[in-house]
Amino acid sequence: MKKLTILATTIAASTIGLNVIGGISKAQAASLVPPVEGEIQLTNVACLTGSCIDTTPYGYTVTSQNYDANYKPSLLFSDDSGTSNSYGFGISFGQPDAGTNTIAGENWFRPVAIKKDGSLPENGQLEVGVFKFDFASTISELVLSFFDVEDIGTAILSLNGGAFAGTVTPGDNANIKKVTLTNVNSFEVKLGNIGGKFITGDGVRLDVNQTVPEPATTMSLGLLGLVALFGLQKRRKNSQPV
Secondary structure: OHHHHHHHHHHHHHHHHHHHHHOOOOEEEEEOOOOOOEEEOEOOOOOOOOOEEOOHHHOEEEEEEOOOOOEEEEEEEEEEOOOOEEEEOOEEEOOOOOOOOOOOOOEEEEEEEEEOOOOOHHHHOOOOEEEEEEEEEEEEEEEEEEEOOOOOOOEEEEEOOEEEEEEOOOOOOOOEEEEEEEEEEEEEEEEOEEOOOOOOEEOOEEEEEEEEEOHHHHHHHHHHHHHHHHHHHHHHHHHOOO
């Protein structure tokens, strides 16, 4: 009878642990966009504003790629639409901008398209570019959010060095399209499009979120393991011959 009581107690404790785990969120998203506004440091393009944000503390680097014969590799900024910023050199972000505007208080990546002659369409507000993100370690899951894709052209071009059929379907004004990637070492993404249905092009912003376990989930799993171990040790002790 004693053994049955111990076993029942262990099962009950395990059930409580499982209920605790079932009642909490198993994962949360952490944005990899720097929470401060400014120009992102690129691996292959000099910092135009003179004070760029180093992304290596966030676990990745960014390279700007060629994408159009009439344009240079684009710049990249971390920007909050709720604030206005003037960086000089013809780059000015309004509050709000004339076109693409994300939710105030949120930082998103925004490209700045630059023509071969150095001129900046839309005062630096044409959000078009191709960027390659390289991570210091493999990311188990990334969620890419594309803001305001209204024309064809926005796509994930490659994943971990291999071609990736990741065309993002256009939608209504201010739409958000999400794509989930797994086991990511690198990805290459094209944001926006030159020309097309708009006079200058379709501007698009990007948010990159890493899915991470909830601390409470990890703690609950550890607690459940301890409960099970304690029950097993107690059963062994009570089953020893007298």
